[in-house]
Amino acid sequence: MTKIRIILLAVICLNLTNCTNEKHKFPIDKRYWDTQDYAEVVRELNYGYKSDEQLPTFDDPNTRIIVEKLTDPQNYAVVLDDKELGLKHRNEVAETFFLRWKDMQDIYQATDRKDKYLYDKEMLAVWQFGLGLQLKYFKLGNDNILESADDPNSARVKNQINSNVNTLIKNYVIYLDGINQESALSNKGKEKLSAGIDKYFTELVQSYPEANYSGLEKKIELMEKKTESDQIKNSLSKLKQLIESKKTPEQ
Amino acid sequence: MNETFIAILIVTIYFSPVFYQLVIVIKESKKGNRIPLKKFFKVLKYSLFIIIPLIIGFAIISHTNYFNYEKPLTYDKYDRITFENFRGLEFFKKSLYGNEHFAYVVTTIESKIDENSVTVVSLFYPSRSYVYNTYTNSTELLNHEKYHIKITELYARKAKKRLSKLNHFSPEKIEGILKQIRQEERAFQKSYDYDTFHSYVLSEQKKYEREVDSLLNLLTEFKNPKITINDKN
Numbered sequence: 001m002t003k004i005r006i007i008l009l010a011v012i013c014l015n016l017t018n019c020t021n022e023k024h025k026f027p028i029d030k031r032y033w034d035t036q037d038y039a040e041v042v043r044e045l046n047y048g049y050k051s052d053e054q055l056p057t058f059d060d061p062n063t064r065i066i067v068e069k070l071t072d073p074q075n076y077a078v079v080l081d082d083k084e085l086g087l088k089h090r091n092e093v094a095e096t097f098f099l100r101w102k103d104m105q106d107i108y109q110a111t112d113r114k115d116k117y118l119y120d121k122e123m124l125a126v127w128q129f130g131l132g133l134q135l136k137y138f139k140l141g142n143d144n145i146l147e148s149a150d151d152p153n154s155a156r157v158k159n160q161i162n163s164n165v166n167t168l169i170k171n172y173v174i175y176l177d178g179i180n181q182e183s184a185l186s187n188k189g190k191e192k193l194s195a196g197i198d199k200y201f202t203e204l205v206q207s208y209p210e211a212n213y214s215g216l217e218k219k220i221e222l223m224e225k226k227t228e229s230d231q232i233k234n235s236l237s238k239l240k241q242l243i244e245s246k247k248t249p250e251q
Numbered sequence: 252m253n254e255t256f257i258a259i260l261i262v263t264i265y266f267s268p269v270f271y272q273l274v275i276v277i278k279e280s281k282k283g284n285r286i287p288l289k290k291f292f293k294v295l296k297y298s299l300f301i302i303i304p305l306i307i308g309f310a311i312i313s314h315t316n317y318f319n320y321e322k323p324l325t326y327d328k329y330d331r332i333t334f335e336n337f338r339g340l341e342f343f344k345k346s347l348y349g350n351e352h353f354a355y356v357v358t359t360i361e362s363k364i365d366e367n368s369v370t371v372v373s374l375f376y377p378s379r380s381y382v383y384n385t386y387t388n389s390t391e392l393l394n395h396e397k398y399h400i401k402i403t404e405l406y407a408r409k410a411k412k413r414l415s416k417l418n419h420f421s422p423e424k425i426e427g428i429l430k431q432i433r434q435e436e437r438a439f440q441k442s443y444d445y446d447t448f449h450s451y452v453l454s455e456q457k458k459y460e461r462e463v464d465s466l467l468n469l470l471t472e473f474k475n476p477k478i479t480i481n482d483k484n
Contacts, residue, residue: 030348031448037349084453 024048026066033075035093038100041070045107055108058121070104071125073132080136091144094137101130111184120189124196127175131200135207138168165211172204173216179223179232190229197235202242209246217243265302269295309342314379316340321377325476326404332375334393337382347449352389354382356396358403360410360436362429367420368479371429373407375400394460395450399440401463406436408470411478420480
């Protein structure tokens with residue numbers, strides 16, 4: 001009987017030494033997260049937390065690093081901008097990052113009983129991560145089409161490229177839907193949303209100055225009327241002016 | 252189960268006769284019986300006699316794989332180096348930032364001071380260098396690791412260049428230069444791994460390759476291991 005007790009005690013001690021306080025594991029020491037890291041991290045954030053458990057946030061100094069790493073554009077840029085890597089390879093990586101980003105969008109969607117977002121800054125950071133990613137992803141996709149086409153100047157190729165750019169613009173327009181939910185955002189959230197328009201939409205228009213922005217312009221017009229935030233109004237107004245400035249006289 | 256748990260479990264099982272004897276000693280000491288104490292020390296002695304050589308042997312093999320030994324290679328064998336030369340064993344590190352497909356090289360700058368000359372060579376240690384799979388076809392990984400060898404050679408040549416500028420043969424000064432060079436080499440190796448993120452960032456990898464190759468070319472005159480220092484008046 002005594003022997004059994006000793007063995008039991010030893011087993012309990014061993015189990016106790018095996019316990020760690022770290023509940024969720026993230027590769028925060030890793031300089032760049034690759035698509036595999038994203039798969040694991042996004043899975044953990046989507047399914048590894050209990051419904052009432054606090055997710056990593058910018059405001060929590062202990063978990064800030066996780067959300068900063070998660071939304072760090074360097075993670076994709078370091079591969080997608082690397083001209084030493086092949087175009088096809090970069091395109092494949094971009095596609096995988098895009099799929100991961102789609103899964104990332106579910107992480108910070110929770111709202112409270114007053115329909116306010118619990119993690120608006122984080123949710124918008126995830127959105128902005130995707131806006132930056134899509135700019136590179138669609139560019140690589142189009143470059144790949146041009147490279148593999150028999151005649152890059154053919155109407156078919158041009159149509160395909162224009163269609164991709166239109167899809168990109170449509171995806172960007174979805175970001176502006178956030179303005180419809182602005183009552184669910186905190187003031188800092190509204191600031192972040194506005195900063196996203198200033199940064200990423202400007203990059204979009206600068207990258208594709210000749211694209212058809214009629215759908216985006218319509219959206220801007222409607223959102224300008226709807227928003228109560230001066231900052232967002234100002235960002236939309238600046239964007240509208242930028243699009244106008246890129247138009248040729250015939251347009 | 253994590254590795255710490257497995258290690259504790261093995262140690263506990265191995266020392267279980269010692270723990271058992273210890274319990275008896277505690278029990279019997281209350282009755283004033285000293286005989287179990289002698290038995291306890293005997294069991295402890297035999298347990299340690301067996302495990303200490305095993306630990307030492309394990310540590311030696313972890314450091315240098317003498318079961319598959321290949322003597323250190325000098326830089327002139329550089330072109331012949333493949334992953335088949337990576338013969339080291341790795342018992343503790345299972346992955347590098349989550350990547351199980353990793354490798355590392357061990358290199359050093361060795362020196363020998365003679366009467367009026369110094370021999371400086373860069374060495375690559377096959378039996379201390381590790382790759383997850385000797386037969387891997389990952390040329391990028393091999394290339395990254397081989398540039399660590401080139402960096403060591405580069406600093407060996409830099410050392411010889413600095414030594415060649417000495418006006419007098421002074422072992423202290425020579426040792427000082429070599430110590431400084433070794434520190435600089437380690438720092439450069441670290442930046443190389445950090446900036447290329449172990450070859451993940453290919454543009455950085457190529458930048459380093461160009462820089463190292465060009466510097467090695469510039470120091471071709473210091474290719475010879477031996478450098479003679481004559482007193483200059």
